[in-house]
Amino acid sequence: MNKRLLILLCLTVLTGCHRTVDNNKVNETPAQAKATETPRQPDPPPTHDEVRAAVQRNYAGDVTIDDTRPIPFMTGDFNGDNSEDIAIFVKPRSDKLSDLNSEFANWILEDPKQVRQLSGKVKPGEVLLVVIHGHEREGWRSDLARQTYLLKNVVGTEFRTQSINQLSASAENRSLPQLRGDVIREKVNDSVGIIYWTGAKYAWHPVS
Numbered sequence: 001m002n003k004r005l006l007i008l009l010c011l012t013v014l015t016g017c018h019r020t021v022d023n024n025k026v027n028e029t030p031a032q033a034k035a036t037e038t039p040r041q042p043d044p045p046p047t048h049d050e051v052r053a054a055v056q057r058n059y060a061g062d063v064t065i066d067d068t069r070p071i072p073f074m075t076g077d078f079n080g081d082n083s084e085d086i087a088i089f090v091k092p093r094s095d096k097l098s099d100l101n102s103e104f105a106n107w108i109l110e111d112p113k114q115v116r117q118l119s120g121k122v123k124p125g126e127v128l129l130v131v132i133h134g135h136e137r138e139g140w141r142s143d144l145a146r147q148t149y150l151l152k153n154v155v156g157t158e159f160r161t162q163s164i165n166q167l168s169a170s171a172e173n174r175s176l177p178q179l180r181g182d183v184i185r186e187k188v189n190d191s192v193g194i195i196y197w198t199g200a201k202y203a204w205h206p207v208s
Contacts, residue, residue: 063090076161079197080181084139112204156188
């Protein structure tokens, strides 16, 4: 065999082996990167002390938690911003009604069943639903979690948090509003519905 041809053949074989090694390295990189990723751990269940602290931070004693319920709160990402929120059943303090109904209050008083502006005020002994939006990774536990809504006329029974996927999978839910996050499913006066975030306010929608 020609000496020059033999040298060219050897160089071709070596180049091919080098490319195979490089390709193997490239193919291994995503797997190695994936293996080093740390999945985000779910938020721990709320304690009663944490819930009380969140209510005090936002309402400064104007309401008290409705402890007549076995579990007076539920969590979920209700406004769809990837930060955990909390919904809490509360009662107004009778000597603080003027604070709760003040137009200068730090919270937003809403009736999810009313499409337009709320008419009516908080009444003595009325059970309300407080929703506190979370702030970034700490969620509703953060000292900066100060966006809160005080909801009237939507406290019933059989409350639970449902994700969009869980709700959409239900056979009876053929017509749903646009959903941005988790919803609060409930039963009010024998009517099953959801409390959901519209992007501007909380609203109520029947699901059966």
